[in-house]
Amino acid sequence: MKTVPYLRVGTSYYKLVLAPTIAGHFNEILVHWNIETIRQDHGKDYLSKVPKYDGFTCIPSHVNFKQEYQGFYNTYSPLPAIPKEGECDTSLSFIEHIFGKHYELGLDYLQLLYTKPVQVLPILCLVSKERSTGKSTFLKWLKVIFDNNMTYLTNDSFSSQFNADWANKLLICIDEVLFNKEELTERIKYLSTTNINKLEAKGKDKREVEFFGKFVLCSNNEDNFIKIMSETSINILLGVILGLAVYIFFYSIYLLAPLIQDSISKRKPLNIKVFRFNCLRNK
16 A cells, blocks of 8 residues: 555644755655645545644654654654664774774764663764864764754854754754854753753744754864863853763864775874763763
8 A cells, every 4th residue: 555645733734755865865854735735636535544643742763763652743753774783894993083092982972872862962072273184074974874863053053043943853063163152152051961942933932842962063163162162161161060960071082084085095183072971871
């Protein structure tokens, strides 16, 4: 039996469409659809075949993904690939070059992303004054794995009051980040430790949603990409975060060339700041 591409959520109808990408892949997205158009295309009896849901929910899972939870449609996207046992030497080499002597920490981070997507994890910051160090390659690598559950933001997008496009994402990646306002520092600090956030879209009221996003920041500004990097701000930040029983550790790692792109023979050193919370090792 052919799968019905429509669904009804509450009193609204949607169609699941496959939007083509430049890379030749397809992204499955929900598009508002008019009930009269469905009748015209398929006949009035077709509406009885359309699955019905009471509302939307967003429950992340990669190991035991379910599209429906107790009559609610899950908007979290299933991963495009199913893992299987085998060799992944190129990816492991890439992770080792990204995390250096903290290779095991990197594996923990990625494993928890996959097995426990609601687990609080550190803000990962890749920082270097040099160009072509592999920062953007790491984000692209994550995007291939987590697909629609990862999104890119700019500084302006993060500072905007409207967050409907990223509030339900697993990975929120900001390239060329420069947070020079204290309010942005406070915002990312709050979001990194909370499990609740306010979702706001244009023309709609705010609503409270569960938040499980993890931040990955990339910047060429080693000294001032975010205000908490100053000594005074670090002391203040530690005081606030310690009050929440969360600890921050700082690591500086100088890396060799990532092997993800064989065509590039040399890479410049990459300085990584890893903000690690004590719950990272909560396995």
